[in-house]
Amino acid sequence: MPRGYDACSRFSGSKKNRLGKYQRIGTQPQRNKHSMDSKQLYQEVILDHNKKPRNWGQLDSPSHKAEGLNPLCGDHIWVMLNVDDQRVEEIAFEGESCAICKASASMMTAKVKGKHIDEVEQLVDEFRGMTTGSMNASQSAHLGHLTVFEGVKDLPSRVKCAILPWHTLHAALQAETTASTEGDDDPVPGSGNAA
Amino acid sequence: MGATTALKNKPTGQALDVERVRSDFPILGLKVNGKQLAYLDSAASAQVPQQVIDRLTHYHSCEHANIHRGVHYLSEQATNAYEAARKKIQGFINAAHDREVIFTRGTTNAINTVAHGFGRAFVGEGDEIIISHMEHHSNIVPWQMLCEEKGARLKVIPVDDTGQLLVDEYRKLLGERTKLVAITHVSNVLGTVNPVKEMIAMAHAHGVPVLIDGAQGVPHMKVDVQDLDCDFYAFSGHKMCGPTGIGILYGKSSLLEKMQPYEGGGDMILSVTLEKTTYNTIPYKFEAGTPPIAAAIGLGTAVDYLESIGVAAIQAHEHSLVEYGTEALSGIEGVQLYGTAPDKAGVLSFNIAGVHAHDVGTILNDEGVAVRTGHHCAQPLMQRYGVPATARASFYLYNTLEEVDQLAAGIRRVQQIFG
Numbered sequence: 350m351p352r353g354y355d356a357c358s359r360f361s362g363s364k365k366n367r368l369g370k371y372q373r374i375g376t377q378p379q380r381n382k383h384s385m386d387s388k389q390l391y392q393e394v395i396l397d398h399n400k401k402p403r404n405w406g407q408l409d410s411p412s413h414k415a416e417g418l419n420p421l422c423g424d425h426i427w428v429m430l431n432v433d434d435q436r437v438e439e440i441a442f443e444g445e446s447c448a449i450c451k452a453s454a455s456m457m458t459a460k461v462k463g464k465h466i467d468e469v470e471q472l473v474d475e476f477r478g479m480t481t482g483s484m485n486a487s488q489s490a491h492l493g494h495l496t497v498f499e500g501v502k503d504l505p506s507r508v509k510c511a512i513l514p515w516h517t518l519h520a521a522l523q524a525e526t527t528a529s530t531e532g533d534d535d536p537v538p539g540s541g542n543a544a
Numbered sequence: 545m546g547a548t549t550a551l552k553n554k555p556t557g558q559a560l561d562v563e564r565v566r567s568d569f570p571i572l573g574l575k576v577n578g579k580q581l582a583y584l585d586s587a588a589s590a591q592v593p594q595q596v597i598d599r600l601t602h603y604h605s606c607e608h609a610n611i612h613r614g615v616h617y618l619s620e621q622a623t624n625a626y627e628a629a630r631k632k633i634q635g636f637i638n639a640a641h642d643r644e645v646i647f648t649r650g651t652t653n654a655i656n657t658v659a660h661g662f663g664r665a666f667v668g669e670g671d672e673i674i675i676s677h678m679e680h681h682s683n684i685v686p687w688q689m690l691c692e693e694k695g696a697r698l699k700v701i702p703v704d705d706t707g708q709l710l711v712d713e714y715r716k717l718l719g720e721r722t723k724l725v726a727i728t729h730v731s732n733v734l735g736t737v738n739p740v741k742e743m744i745a746m747a748h749a750h751g752v753p754v755l756i757d758g759a760q761g762v763p764h765m766k767v768d769v770q771d772l773d774c775d776f777y778a779f780s781g782h783k784m785c786g787p788t789g790i791g792i793l794y795g796k797s798s799l800l801e802k803m804q805p806y807e808g809g810g811d812m813i814l815s816v817t818l819e820k821t822t823y824n825t826i827p828y829k830f831e832a833g834t835p836p837i838a839a840a841i842g843l844g845t846a847v848d849y850l851e852s853i854g855v856a857a858i859q860a861h862e863h864s865l866v867e868y869g870t871e872a873l874s875g876i877e878g879v880q881l882y883g884t885a886p887d888k889a890g891v892l893s894f895n896i897a898g899v900h901a902h903d904v905g906t907i908l909n910d911e912g913v914a915v916r917t918g919h920h921c922a923q924p925l926m927q928r929y930g931v932p933a934t935a936r937a938s939f940y941l942y943n944t945l946e947e948v949d950q951l952a953a954g955i956r957r958v959q960q961i962f963g
Contacts, residue, residue: 390906391903391907391961391962396961396962421902421918423902423918423919423926423932423933424902424932425932445932446900447900447901447902447903448899448900448903448962449902449903504906506906507902507906510902
């Protein structure tokens with residue numbers, strides 16, 4: 350048997366570093382220009398919305414309501430709305446979730462309150478496009494402060510956390526009762542199942 | 545019981561030279577996000593030593609062909625290597641016969657083979673199957689499916705606050721209608737080592753066979769299936785330094801011979817006409833189609849590797865890591881540990897007050913620390929403890945005390961950010 354065969358050493362010499370942003374010891378760590386760490390993701394505004402979520406709670410008799418589930422980290426939220434004359438008059442959310450999901454939901458509810466549902470659906474598309482990396486910031490012109498979530502596109506396992514409230518809002522408006530992050534634009538297929 | 549309670553049953557074994565061990569694992573040299581990787585997720589999947597990587601390369605370079613078929617040289621080489629791996633695993637778990645060692649795709653596949661093959665034949669309406677509250681989904685869902693199909697009932701052994709099974713409650717569940725007990729050897733979330741030998745004897749007193757989910761057992765402790773007297777024992781290759789896609793179902797030949805095959809196809813037959821098929825003998829009856837030959841051979845080499853280090857030494861090493869980690873994490877205010885059973889394997893499940901486990905995992909990743917976060921495929925257990933998720937650090941032969949320090953520093957960093 351060939352001993353001392355070092356498969357990994359073959360990678361380090363190649364033009365394209367197949368290990369991506371993970372570097373071998375002894376080489377200078379080079380950050381992918383798109384990579385980010387939690388210092389950038391966990392910005393003050395996100396931490397603040399996590400600690401003091403806006404529109405947290407329930408509506409008495411919402412006209413639209415949906416439940417959202419993220420099996421990967423156990424995020425589980427409800428989004429409730431009162432839509433009157435095609436406009437979001439009231440919106441609330443509650444549930445159990447990580448900071449990224451909670452802050453996204455909190456900022457989302459603040460953003461869409463008072464808006465026409467066509468505008469809301471436009472925002473859903475822009476937010477999904479921005480966080481999955483299929484749209485750049487200039488194409489997401491209406492998101493405003495929500496661009497703090499742009500960085501999650503480099504953290505595939507966390508994209509779902511940020512998108513879940515938006516999927517759930519969309520489901521509520523479409524009168525579906527449940528949204529899941531295990532959808533078509535799932536960046537990490539099947540990631541809820543690894544032991 | 546406090547988390548700092550000294551663990552009993554300290555295993556004895558010759559000291560393990562962790563630096564020498566680490567040099568066998570090329571992946572441990574990685575830097576992640578500019579930090580030295582601290583791989584604390586072996587309970588999900590263990591890393592693979594160079595010896596196993598080399599064996600796979602050699603197989604693909606010099607030995608590959610389909611097994612049990614050709615009369616040519618390579619087919620013979622591949623068949624010999626595949627069957628030699630089976631014998632190594634037989635020795636490793638002390639099975640009485642090599643035909644009692646069935647290659648599967650993993651633990652899940654092994655359990656489903658029993659749920660299908662044993663369940664179809666021996667479980668009927670009104671019958672009962674006993675599992676525990678700390679099972680992995682792979683040892684819950686197959687039995688739920690079987691119960692639904694057959695009109696049978698699932699009975700669940702409760703867990704106490706420290707993470708130990710209530711054996712007296714288990715005793716009460718065993719009865720006339722019990723057809724099978726399926727319990728985990730070691731909890732993948734809490735690390736609890738269950739008293740399976742005693743529990744198997746209790747089931748046998750009622751004539752009930754027992755399946756042990758050994759996914760977290762075999763990699764970390766000496767398992768002797770004849771001494772345990774278990775009827776089935778399931779485990780995975782990739783949690784014991786072997787490749788993915790390979791696992792083992794050990795079963796007593798007397799039971800395996802009575803069971804229906806899970807899948808039909810090539811290699812599991814003696815003869816086929818369009819009217820009737822005669823099944824092959826065990827283990828081949830349960831190995832339909834071309835198996836993951838390379839992975840099976842690689843698992844054999846993983847067994848050689850673990851034996852060369854010594855399972856007792858590995859267990860003692862993990863014990864010192866979990867003891868050190870328990871003390872380090874208990875000393876950080878706001879950290880809650882789950883699973884404080886006195887007999888416990890190398891797993892630390894925890895939460896940080898006010899921070900979701902998934903956020904903990906992301907920030908620890910920035911510090912180079914790889915932990916598992918989420919429900920660990922054990923949602924009923926999460927519900928038992930009233931938490932949506934935990935972070936879990938798990939240890940193996942190549943982990944160091946410095947990596948535990950790196951984890952503790954990472955936890956402080958999380959607290960700083962969420963402060």
